Each structure stands twice: as structure tokens, then as C-alpha cells.
């Protein structure tokens with residue numbers, strides 16, 4: 001489904017692909033916290049990244065698994 005713009009729908013525990021690849025070589029992240037800030041965990045190295053929701057919305061590419 002095409003939502004237009006850069007809008008992507010996501011939920012807690014979804015696996016998402018970010019536009020920028022993590023230094024470890026993976027661009028798959030699991031959403032571990034949803035709020036004003038969003039926490040994602042790299043599925044390869046386990047590192048947690050926290051982003052303001054606005055920034056996360058800009059950096060997310062797509063949801064791969066719900």
C-alpha cells in the first residue's frame with residue numbers, strides 16, 4: 001500500500017528498515033519504545049538508539065515485519 005509522502009505506519013516491536021545503515025552493517029531495527037521519543041534496537045549488534053519521533057519519521061524507510 002502506498003501512503004504517499006514519507007509516512008510509514010509502525011507499532012511497538014515492529015522490525016523496521018532505516019534509510020541510514022548502522023555502523024555494524026545492518027539496517028534492521030526493532031522498535032522497543034514508542035512515545036515522544038522512539039527507541040530502536042539494532043537487530044544485529046543490539047545497540048539501542050533513541051530518536052525524537054519527528055526525526056524517526058524522517059529516517060524510517062519501511063516496516064518489514066509486524
Ligand SMILES: [Zn+2]
Pocket residue numbers: 022023024025026042043044045046047
Ligand atoms: Zn548495529
